[in-house]
Structure formats: C-alpha cells, structure tokens
Amino acid sequence: MRGFLTLHLGRTALFLVTCTSVLAVFLIFLFVVREAMPFLAKFSIKEFLTSTAWYPEAVPPKFGTLALLVGSGYVTIVSIIFAVPVGILAAVFLSDIVSMKIRNIIKPIIEILAAIPSVAYGFFAVMVLAPWMQEKFGFSTGTNALNASLILAVMALPTIISVSEDSISAVGRELREASYGCGATRMETIFKVVIPAAHSGIIAGIVLGMMRAIGETMVVWMASGNAAQIPSPWWDLSQSVRTLTATIAGDMGETEKGSPHYRALFAAGLLLLVIILCLNMVSEYFLIRAKQAGGKR
Amino acid sequence: MRPGIRIAIDKIFTVVAGASVVCLCLVLAGVLGPMLWRGGSAVAFKGTVEFRKMQLVLFGRGDEDKIAAESRQAEIARAKIYSTIEKFKGGIDSEALIDKAKQIYRQFGNDLRQTDRTAEEVAELRSVTRQIRDRLESAFASSNAAEVNESLAYVLNFKDDPRFKNTSAAGLIGLAEQYSKDIHGINLAERQRYYQEIRQVEDILTELLGPAPGTATPALMMNRFGATRWDLAQKLLGQLCWYEEWIKQGPGQPMVKRLTPRSQRFAGTEIEGLFIYIQKNLPEMLKPKPTFYWQYFIDDSTPGHYFGGVGPEILGTLLLTILAMLFVVPFGVISAAYLVECASDNLVIRIIRMSINTLAGVPSIVFGLFGLAFFVLFFLPLFGAPSKGCILAASMTLAVLTLPVMIRASEEAIRAVPQTYKEASLALGASRFRTFVKVTLPAALPGILTGVILSLSRVAGETAPVLFTGAVALGPVPKSIFDPTRTLSYGSYDMAVGDKLAAMVPHNQFGMVVTLVLLILCLNTVAIILRSRMFKKLAGH
The missing domain is CATH 1.20.1440 (de novo design (two linked rop proteins))
Structure with missing residues (x-):
C-alpha cells in the first residue's frame, strides 16, 4: 500500500513538474494578452492590421503595423530564397554524397554556425558587411533589407540543413537502390526519388527556418535600417525596412509603462506570437507526416 | 538523353552540392575571421607609453619609476614639437x-x-x-x-x-x-588660415601625445592620455600629416575627399619640417612595445568603453547564465525523465509535447515582453521586491526560454541509455525510481551535461529577452541579484549601434563581441567533445 502511494504521489509530482512547460506557454499568452488588452479594446484592430502609418508618438498616435508586417515578411522571404537552395544542396551533400568521415567534420561547422549568437551576427552586419556593401555596390546605406536577409539566411541555414538532412537520411536504402537499379544517376535519384520521398521533412525544415527568421530580433534591428516603409519598387533590396521584432525591441525602451504606445507594442508582440504559432502548427503537421512516412517504410 | 550527358550533369550536380557546403564554411570563416582578427587586437597589440601611464593611473599597474623615466624620455623627444x-x-x-x-x-x-x-x-x-x-x-x-x-x-x-x-x-x-x-x-596674408590650421594640428597632437605639458589636466579620463595603442597612433599620424578637404564637384554631385600633405599647407614656415620630424621620431615619443593585455577580461571600463576591459560584462553574463541554469536544470531533467520513463502516448502528453515545441518556437523578443510583463511587473512586486529590471528577473526569463532546449537534450540523453542497463537493474530487484537514480541518470549524465552546456551557450548569447528585464549598457557592478547588470550580449549591441564614443575605439567594439563569441565557442566545443565521447562509450567501444 505504501509503495503504491509513493509511486502515485511521486508520479503526480513528476507530472506537475513536467507541466511547467504548459504553464509557461499559458503564462506567456496570458501576460502578453493582458498587457495588450486595453489597446485591443480601444483601437480598431482593422486599422492596426491594414494601416501603414506607425507614428506612435504623434498626436493622435497612429498604430498601423502593415509596413512592419510587410518588412518582417519581406526579409524573411528573401532570406528563405537565399537559404533554401544552399540548405537543401548541403543536406543532400551531407546525407548522400560524402563519406561519414567528412560528414563528421562538417557537422560541427554547421553547429557552430547555429551557435553564434544573433547579436554577434548583427554586429558583423553593422560593422563589417554594411560598410563593405556601401563601398562595393554604392548603396545609399549599408544597413538595408539585403544585408538583413543575407544574415538571416545564414542563421536559418543550420535549422534547414539539419531537419532536411534528418528526413533525407530517413528515406530508406531500398528506394535509392531501386532507383540506381533502374539505371538512374545519383542526381536523378536524389531529385526524382529521395527529395519527393522526404518532402515533408524538408518543408518542415524550411518552415522552422522561417520561424527563426521572423522571430529574430537583434539582426534585423541592427542591420535592416529601421525605416518603417513598404519597399518600392518591391524588388529593390537596397532599401531600409523595419520589422515587428525590431520595432518592439527599439521602441520599448522609450515608452512609458501603461501608455498606448506600450500597449501597442504588446499587441505587436501578440501578433508576432500568433504568426509564429500558425507557422509552428504547419511545421508540426509536416513533421508528423514525415514521421509517418518514415514509419511506413 | 545520351548517357554521357547524364553523367556529366550528375558530376556537375555533385560539384554544385559540394560548393554549397564549401560556401557554408566560407561564410563561417568570413563571419568569424574579421571579428576575431580585429577583436584580438583588443588584447594583443603594441602599447605605447601612454597606455602604461593609463594603466598606472586607472588600475595601479606597472612600475611607477620605470614609467616615469620612460615618459621623461618621451617628453624630451616631444619637446621640440611644442x-x-x-x-x-x-x-x-x-x-x-x-x-x-x-x-x-x-x-x-x-x-x-x-x-x-x-x-x-x-x-x-x-x-x-x-x-x-x-x-x-x-x-x-x-x-x-x-x-x-x-x-x-x-x-x-x-x-x-x-x-x-x-x-x-x-x-x-x-x-x-x-x-x-x-x-x-x-x-x-595667410595668417588667419595658419591660425585655424595650427589649432587643428594642436588638437590632433593632443589626441596623439596627450595634453601638452603645462596645460590643466582634463576632467574626462579619456582626454588625459594620448594614443594608447600604436595602431591608433598611426591613424592619428595620418590625420596629422594629411590635410583632408571635401570638395564640391558641382551641383547635385557628391562631395569628393581630397588629401593634401599638411606640410604643403605650411610651406615655407618652420612647421613644414615638423611633420617629417614627428613621422621619424614618433616611436621615440610613444615608445611602442608589444603588449598582451590579458587584464582586458577582468578590468572595468571608463564610460563608452574608451579605456579598460569587459570584466563587469563577463561577470554579468556568467551570473545571468548560471542563475538561469540553476532554475532550468531541475525542471528540464525531471520533465525529460517523466516524458521518457512514465509517459504513455495520450492526449495530456501530446499537449505537453506541443507546449514544449511551441515554447521552442516563441521569438526571443516575446520572451522579453513576457519577462517584463510577468517577472518585472507582476512576480517581483508579489514578493515585495522593487519592480525594476534585475538579474533575477532576467535569469528567470532566460530559464523559461531555454527550458525546451534543456528538456529535449535531456530526453535524448536518457533515451540513449541502452535498455539492457535498466533491465539488469530491474531484474536485480531495484524499484523503478531507484533504477532511474542509480543507473539511468549516471549513464545519461554526460548527455545531460552536454544539454546544460548548450543551453548555457544559448543563454549567454541572448540579447532580446534581457533588453527589458535586467540588462543595462552602463552601470555599476551589481551588488545583489536585485540589481541590473551589464552583459556581453547587450554590450555588443550597444557598442555597435548605440554608443558614439565607442566608435572611436573599434578594437574595444570588436573585443566585446569576440569575448562573447569565444565564450560561446568554447562552451560548444566542450559540448561537442563530451557528446562524441558519450556516444562512443554507450556504443560499447
């Protein structure tokens, strides 16, 4: 009886500790919403999402986050365009082309790339890359969308590589050997058999990389130039943009606690959280599919 | 398609894929190289007599008589200029x-x-x-x-x-x-121009050699000494010998910089020869010596990090990370143990797992907002502590941030322990709890340690969560965990973007960020080595 009790009590205690993560997620939501609530109740949410005018200190203040949202999306998409080809090729190279020995050398390099803190990347962007770009390409400012996107691409790469490599490796030998048996070259095998079979995992990796890029603060704050505008023409990467994260980080230090500006920043944080959650669900969906696909084989 | 072409395309593909990995390595070298090179010069450089004087005044380091003798010699060489x-x-x-x-x-x-x-x-x-x-x-x-x-x-x-x-x-x-x-x-006829330009020369000389003898000691520490480093002195020498002008080319066009030798500007006067004299005798005036300034890592700094090192920043970073680890390790390990040993695949566990994944995806800036709203504005006042950013709030925020990393690493480590270990222990009649504590945990310990070190390195580099919860750019060394602190991460940001004074000392800007990067690289290397050794051991080699 005593053993039974201790077992169950112990289990319950362990369970409660394990629930900290749930509690943490709950508290994060609760407190961000709590601080943002007065703003959401008072200001029009439609204007918050569709206006491009972010003038929080004007009279009356204007809180339109569209330009910031576009800025976030802009640098994220450009960085993903840079990162995906390199990431998938690198993943394929590591899983299918090189020997275990070389792989064991390259893996730590990717890990180090992931370990370098974002503020160090931001520092590099401002102090090294920006002056170089300004001089080399004659941009009016070195801190622009291109600079931020390049650095974000480097930061998203390790995530993309490791998740896609896992799922590419999980594609069984049988599939590959069947393809080789039909006379396909390695490239044909990879593009026509392996990558289609591993697509769920690769997509999950890309989405996770996007999450990293959208949520990244220091790099975009330091490297993107912080001008709240929608780039026009849209392909001109040498313009400054401003992202949601950079706005929160940059403005919070200057606001008074409880002011509409402060509340608006929490609302922006909530918006960011919702975007990330949606992306998270997408990545979860693809990860589960990847797992199931792996299980079937 | 002909087989030859197919094979050629295949070869090209292999090369391209290889190139992408080479590109990664180049990026790593391109990011770390310039930073390490320039940051290294914060510690190893050619220090001048001004540096030794500064060390003596600020930190009481060095032999007073020797430095006095040295600066007397330098004064003799400088006397002609004045x-x-x-x-x-x-x-x-x-x-x-x-x-x-x-x-x-x-x-x-x-x-x-x-x-x-x-x-x-x-x-x-x-x-x-x-x-x-x-x-x-x-x-x-x-x-x-x-x-x-x-x-x-x-x-x-x-x-x-x-x-x-x-x-x-x-x-x-x-x-x-x-x-x-x-x-x-x-x-x-040129007297007015001479007058202005000689003032300029004097200003540069003050930066190069320190305040002229006989003038009052400046109030700010940064103005009390000349060029403390030989590279800085070289830069100032360039400014001294070359007169810089910005010339308008025409309406609407950017101005163009033009350099003329300053000796030309003073042609025919006694000053003309002075520049060659300074160029020739600068080593005697400043007495550069190779210096290894290891105290950079323990010294406090003057405002704007003009002189001194990153001691308080390192201390603050270590305090934050270690405190965060103290909070997160018990929760992380227990959660992992429960998820591996006790949990079956039901709805509750799925919710827990989803929460962990969500937590891992939450952007760091949102953790900053959460830390501000929960720990600073709600939690601390609950216990009567002042509601302001402090080490405690920041480290708790960081602990929440790193919880998923910790749980995942520990889970992986516990799962990696072979089933046979547990079965052997259970067969000997040990209870499940006893088995876990005495057998599984020790075997998984290196893996858990790896997780701890990786979390440490992540926490040490995070900036956004501590922005509003306890990091400051300038401030005294914290006396308790209820004080805010300087950190390497926020310091790196501030020196790169916020601080105008810091732009005058690029070696210190790079020194700060390199200290952070090196700290994190060391932690990661230890983690990588530990992990590979653990996997070898568990695989039975």
Missing part, C-alpha cells in the same frame, strides 16, 4: 599678442603711479607708450608686410631710449623684437 608650435603661434596668434601688449601697457601705467615722477612726465611717458602700443597692435593685426615692418621699425626706435630702461614698458619692445623674428618666413 617649442616649434609655440614659436610659430607667436607670429600668427595676433589676438594673444595684442592682449599681451595691452597687459604690458596696463602694467606700465600702474608702475608709473608708484614712481616719484611729476604729472607731466607721467602724461608724456604714457602718451609715448600708448603710441608704441598702438603701432605694435597694428603690426600684429596687419597682413601687409611693408606696413608691419614700418610699424616695427617705429617701435624699435625706442629700443635704446633711457626712459624705458628697466621698466615694464621694455616688454613692449621685447615683444616687437620677438615678433619680427617670429614672422620671418611667414606669409602674413
């Missing part, structure tokens, strides 16, 4: 000269009152002296050589006048003599 400039200025600084003449005249007037001369004598002397003074002033102010010479000649007529012998008015004539010597070789 005397040359002083002399040159004697010819061109007309305001100072006029002031001097006026002062002498006033002094003479006072002196006259004390002597026993008659009123008429005094009046006459006064009028003569006033005339001398006026002519002298016009000589000082004029830019016409003939006019100047005429005025000077007039003044010098009185040289042997017995009335002025041994009186203070003789100073006026001395002034005139000195002036006629000084302006020898100076184009008087």
